[in-house]
Amino acid sequence: MNGWFQHLPILPVAIPLVVGAAMLMLRDSQRRLRLVLSFASIAAQLYVAITLLCLTAGFIPSGWPDGVGVYLLGDWPAPFGIVAVVDRLSTIMLVLTAVLGAATWVYATARWDRAGVHFHPLFQFLLMGLNGAFLTGDLFNLFVFFEVLLAASYGLMLHGSGKARVAAGLHYIVVNLLASFLLLIAMALIYGVTGTLNMADLAARAGELAGPDRRLFEAGAAILGIAFLIKAAAWPLNFWLPAAYANACAPVAGIFAIMTKVGIYALLRIGSLLVPTGAPAAFGGEWMFPLGMATLVFGAIGLLAAPQAERQAGYCIIMSSGTLLAALGMPGVTLTGPALFYLISSVLALGAFFMLLEMVERTQAFGADLLAVSLEAFDLEDPEPADRSDDVVGVAIPAAMAFLGMAFIACALLVTGLPPLSGFVAKFSLLSAALQTSATAPSPAAWMLVGGVLMSGLAGIIALSRTGIRLFWSTEDAVTPRLRISEAGPVGALVLACVALAFWAGPVMSFVEETAKYLDRPATYINAVLTQNPVRGVAPGVHR
Secondary structure: OOHHHHHHHHHHHHHHHHHHHHHHOOOOOOHHHHHHHHHHHHHHHHHHHHHHHHHHHOOOOOOOHHHOEEEEHHHOOOOOOOEEEEOHHHHHHHHHHHHHHHHHHHHHHOOHHHOOOOHHHHHHHHHHHHHHHHHEOEHHHHHHHHHHHHHHHHHHHOOOOOHHHHHHHHHHHHHHHHHHHHHHHHHHHHHHHHOOOEHHHHHHHHOOOOHHHHHHHHHHHHHHHHHHHHHOOOOOOOOOHHHHHHHOOHHHHHHHHHHHHHHHHHHHHHHHHHHHHOOOHHHOHHHHHHHHHHHHHHHHHHHHHOOOHHHHHHHHHHHHHHHHHHHHOOOOOOOHHHHHHHHHHHHHHHHHHHHHHHHHHOOOOOOOHHHHHHHHHHOOOOOOHHHOOOOOOOOEOOOHHHHHHHHHHHHHHHHHOOOOOHHHHHHHHHHHHHOOOOOOOOOHHHHHHHHHHHHHHHHHHHHHHHHHHHHHOOOOOOOOOOOEHHHHHHHHHHHHHHHHHHHOHHHHHHHHHHHHHHHOOHHHHHHHHHOOOOOOOOOHHHHO
């Protein structure tokens, strides 16, 4: 690629960084300008993510070998410089982040961005951290982007007011700081043994280690895997998630639906590179499968026991992480493609579910209390009555209760895996692949996965049916809320995206299965990164 087109891989990081920094210099009263800048940033990120996806898939000629694009920051070759790597896996996550980010941002503009300060800059920095984590090619910058997105998420988690939100936010912060500390320890051990943190170079060198160096490397990699498992909300260190997500404001909880999947992505990315070198059990079935099954069971039990709908959605996040960990912990790559399909469907569905539940709560007499307290505490009442966005002001959508009921049914079908939406396609393909992992009879692990997924689906049906009856049928004093288009639209768009996934399940499944096959060939990634020449044509040996 020539000209500005060659800089596309870095734009998902550069755009939110520049826009977020610019918005920090604006006054709170300049809300309209912040909205314009945020809209331009999110639209640009969505365009860039889709373009990169087309480039890696071959829909647009790129000239990238095997569809892997490598961007050398500062024009320094790997492993000495910082690299951004674009491939099928990273672009799937970029598009997913952009779509979910656009939906939750639109929802937030109706009311929640005024429930606290600096919402829009923090949102941009969160997107920057997510995009950077999916693009980076070395462990140190993966840690850096983890910290960027976590620092932004701390502010967004506490956006608004309330004792419960602060208490849940502190638990969230402490656990993630612990995981970050483990990441630092792991990187120090790995760098001390191998002399590199570049993922491709690390995969090339790890297989050559022996003796004490090999054992020290395996210890560092095991700690690294534990840190990623914590970030993926694996049992037993996921106790903080239901309360944190339930008490976060609706659009923040919606975008948080992808946060645990960053840990899943890191395990899949690094595991695909290190497994051929004899990676520690943290990246394989010896740890991932049993922890995934335990996480799945824990999520199902919590879902049945949780009385609050928002906490139930949090346990659904845990169930999705458990399903992915168990599936990716199975031997081979047979389940990787269906697992990626399930990841896409679950993130979209749960992002919509969190925002939907906030609208459903307004049908109760106490539904708008939290927002009123937040706006009063921060003195952020809009002086222009036409722009006020409480329950009775704004352009209302017709048949609000019908929309809420149908959207709740759609989200319940997606979460539980019932037909005809993409949740069913994802779970059916996952279970079908699990039963085909062996040429003879399915293994005990395959039957355990099938049983766990089916039982968690049954738990979801029981819990969400009970919640739906309580919210829509058992309340005599329910009120009909007037929903703004900017609130109902994002939820409807995410549900329709899941409908589109089910409608075009064949092409999407083919793409994710090709991604799984690509991940099973780590040499493709390694060669693309280590053989990328600087634009100026400087030989790599000059920098040694």
